[in-house]
Structure formats: structure tokens, C-alpha cells
Amino acid sequence: MSEALERRLQTLEDRAEIAELIARYGPAADAGDADAVAALWAPEGTYQFDDTVLDADGIRALVTIPTHVEYMRRGCAHILSAPRIEIDGDTAVAVTHSIVMLREGERWVGERVSANRWELRRTAVGWRVQRRRNRLLDGDAAARELLAP
Amino acid sequence: MSEALERRLQTLEDRAEIAELIARYGPAADAGDADAVAALWAPEGTYQFDDTVLDADGIRALVTIPTHVEYMRRGCAHILSAPRIEIDGDTAVAVTHSIVMLREGERWVGERVSANRWELRRTAVGWRVQRRRNRLLDGDAAARELLAP
């Protein structure tokens, strides 16, 4: 296989794998599957939302915190938009919106609407999240900055 | 073309085709296009939402049921999240969230927010839906199970 061809194929595969990785977050969170959530991150990876920074143990515990358990009891959906992805060799940055739709009476409303910036890296077992930052789009300039190129 | 290369290309094409198939559902439903909705399923395919199971005739009739006609009259959007896709030879499973946003006064609210599990198969004319299950994320454990790995 020529080098040029290999590179083109690899780039497409990288994009597909990163999109797939991100697409696993919402279903894992809503299913309350701690292992599936944890499996998305590299061992030393972090998840910062608002002003909280979680390491691997914290990420694994996410679906067991009272707020999340209450979301699942009422009915919730963690929905991520199709990502914008920039790959640079063995690292990548992806940007998505996320919404948490929460059941309220007979309807669902946007409980959280956030900007997300995912820093990813290629590991021996595939692409993993090195750092994810999530901030509420509530007028905060720091949230908007996560969406910048 | 080498077998390894052919396999890599085919896998990427399969993913793209399945993502495209699923991306056609929302526009077809909101356009009220019965043929376009029906064309997504294999002839013997089914669509189960809540406790209703539709066969090909039922799927084709979906956009003509009174609830759907009323949705279109008021203004609705059937929005699907980017799918998580697992391909195994000639079958595949895709998982998505779906939202029906419905016009209410001057705003749109989440009228249905659901978990979806799509079982697909490769047919002579391309990937088609064999079985789609949709359950409201209203706290129901059966809905959450559709999202599990």
C-alpha cells in the first residue's frame, strides 16, 4: 500500500474512531454504566465541568452522584452534537455541544446546555480522552471560548 | 486491491452508509414523506415504540396517524443524535437518542425524548433497518437498557 494511500485511509479511520468514542458518552451516561463512561478516558485523563475537575476515579463515579441518579430516575438524555474534529498526528481536539434534556411534568426541558472541548490522544488501545472541558452556555465568556477554533 | 485494504475501506463505507440511513429518518418524518420513511426498513423490518410494534405497512402509515399530522401542523422536528455504531459482518447495531421538538406558543419543547436501538442488516440494495426500538427516557429502566453496550 502506498504511503499516501495509507495516510488518507488512516485519517478517515481516526475521524470515525473519534466520532464513535464521543458518541458513546451519552448512552453510557444515560444507561448509568460507570465502566462504559470510564473506558472513554485515558487512565490519566480528566473531565472538568463548571469548576469541578474529575480524575479517573471521579469520572467512574459520575453516574452514581446524587444529581445524576436523580436525573436517571426522572428521565434524562445526554445528547451530544456531531463533533468538529481537528487531528494533528497522535493528538486531536474535538468540539461539541451537549444538552441534558430532563423530564419535567409531561415534557423534557434543557437542564444543562454546554460547550465541550475534548483533547484526545492516540493510545496503544485506540483514541482516548485526555481532557474534556464542559461549561454551561449561560452567557459565560469562558464557555464560548471552548468553542473557538 | 489487497484484502486488508478492501476490508478497511468497506468498514468505513459501511459506517458512512449506516449513519446516512439513520440521518434520513428525521427529515423524512418531518416532511411527511411515507415512502422515504418506509425505504429505510428491510421489507420484514419492524419499528417498536413504547408498546406498539409496527410492520412495513404500519411504518409506511406512520406519518399519516393523527398524532403525527397534528405534530406537523403545529411544527415539529424529529432530531436524532450522531449514532454509536457496531458492525459485525452483515449486521450492525446503532444506538441514538431522538428528540421530538414540538412548537408550543412561541417556543419549542421536548415532546418526546427517547432511547433508540437500531438493528440493521446488509441487504442486496444496501443497509436497511431490521428492527428499531424506541422508548421514552421517562425514568423507565427498559429505555435505559436500549442504550447499554
Place this chain on the structure above:
Amino acid sequence: MSEALERRLQTLEDRAEIAELIARYGPAADAGDADAVAALWAPEGTYQFDDTVLDADGIRALVTIPTHVEYMRRGCAHILSAPRIEIDGDTAVAVTHSIVMLREGERWVGERVSANRWELRRTAVGWRVQRRRNRLLDGDAAARELLAP
């Protein structure tokens, strides 16, 4: 590289590039980044929403109009669904839903929910938007027609 192989790779790359182009719109709009918004369109491209038609200057000014500035101040998210894409040589049509989720009190609600039809073309610097049409899904038949095959 064989011609058949080149064609298959090119098609996958075209799809990925178009999906990426569309995925850039929401973050660019919410970040208030006029250059990033403008960069998505071909120089002669247009953006029609409701009954307004914007040319390149108008598109660049989008994030500075009072309504948009007020959205950003309150907290907003322009979220696009994963696109349905049909490519025909050097032109393509993509269809997506879009939602503007806007902060209202402690929640976010759907301020605009629209049908979008993107006409794209391959330029010397990659795929660009030639014409985007956006209409509110408020029961208007013209909006539903944007979603048709």
C-alpha cells in the same frame, strides 16, 4: 492507485469534509466568531433564513446583529443534527435540523427549531456553502419542503 479505489476514498473524504464544514457552524456562531462563520461559505454564497437573504457581507455580520448579541449574552447554543448528504460530483446537498437553545431562567428552551438545506460545491480550497436555506418548523409547508429528498 486504481481509479475505482481513488473514487471510493474520495467519496468518503468528501462526506467527512462536508460533515466537518457543517459541524463548524454552531461553534462559530456561539463563539461570536465572524471570520469562522464567513469561512464556511463560498465568496458568492448566500444564507437565507425566514425571508432574509444574506450575501457574504451579511453572513460575516450575522454574529453582530442585536438578536445574536443578546442570545450570546443570555446563553445560547446553535445545535445542528448529523447531516444527510448527497454528493453529485463537485456539488452536494446536505439536510439538517438546527435548534437554537436559549437560556430562560434556570433552563434552556428551543427558541428556533428549523429545517436547513445546504447546497455545497467543491472549490479550489475545499467544499464551501453555496446556498443555505433555513426555515422555522412552525407548521410552514415551505420549511417541510426543505427536508424532502
